[in-house]
Amino acid sequence: MTESAVELPGPGGAISASVFAPAEASEALPGILLIHSGAFVGGSTASVRGQAIDLCREVGAVVVAVEYRLAPEHPYPAAVEDCDAAWQWLSTPAGGVNVDPSRLAIHGTSAGGALAIAVALRTRDRGGIAPRMLFLNSPELDDRRFSASMAKFVDTPGFTARDAEISWRLYLGDITPGSDAVPADAAPARAENLRGLPPTYLALMEFDPLRDEGLAFAGKLLADDVPLELHLFPGTFHGSSALAHAEVSRRELDEEVAVLRRALSGGSRS
Template structure:
């Protein structure tokens, strides 16, 4: 592997763990062990774990609510959707990031523990996120959230789910989002972009892991076929009008780079 990493980042790359998505259960256990060994500083933030109503006929969804300590009145709300290739990750992994956002922005965050593939393929995880969005809208007053200032936030697969959630709530006439933060989003199952074809050995995320991820989420052999739903892979959407403003970030040496750029361009073209 030879990439022109920034010198400050290059020193860290050898320390990154090997991530093998072929065994998601073992990977989840490693991540849980890491999260348990790194308890975050809760200073200035009230944290509450709840289980809220899930999609019809499905289990309740665990969420973690982060509120600025001593909050009075209403503030903006953020639905946080963790990453992990649709297969791994948890609320706990995003603790530090959510705490930093609450302290820095004074917002209320609801982080969702959606069901994971391959045990729970599409649309289970997305429907969990939508159910939590509906719950936030109904409980906004109690949470201290202004329902007109509610945003979706996610990175990687979480960014893909945030993009899909924006499409889904628009089409269902559900709670409106005022903003979508899509951090290096996983939005295209076809794996045909230049970056997806090129980056087969990049750390943490690479083409082999992307193949495993989409097969787990959609079903073996389904990715790349004609009838994949845009709610699963938002790059498939043909109508991006009426969506909330978006911030899309990408990384240079990342298979997800080009699909993120293409999705941002498509959003731009749709106004």
């Protein structure tokens, strides 16, 4: 495996990214755009380096982890624009990465899940190269924060209802959370039309304030005929897979690899 640092062209200037590639590949490989978590205000490519290495090795894919701009210094839409630019770089020959454009996935966790959906929506609307799969883990989707799980899990490990309130306020900047001015590519729960999005895998955690907005989004995907695989992992909380030796964490991580490997196997879609 090789690891390299690259700079991609972006609307706000150069975007840093880390590229992980299987060694000595003689043919175009599957590719994964990996969008890190961090409540829109934290995280980095360094925070997902271990995950990127595992996905590269286990899935046999080129993994591009993008260092998108963070709030509050760079509120919406900076992060969406950076992730979208990274997707366009990865999915077109001009990017210079040896990937098969018909075997690409976008992977996002927590705030990265919202950004992954935003990229997929923008790609659909402009008729760009669509990912074969959207992989979402505990996505942060709704600035309105009115779900039952958000009201119930106010002090859970990993992420709390208060964390969600702060996250949306800092990310949206001059846009008031909960107002009609919040666009769908900032808070994907507001999207009225999900038709045409790629097949989606959605992992949710039982004791997570974000759980029920994820379930509501799953219902919207199904209503709009988007192929969906949904898994609610019992006894888990937001980010609990960091406890990697727990049996449920091993199942979660094993399934991540299996799902992506299956989705990205084979040749071009007919």
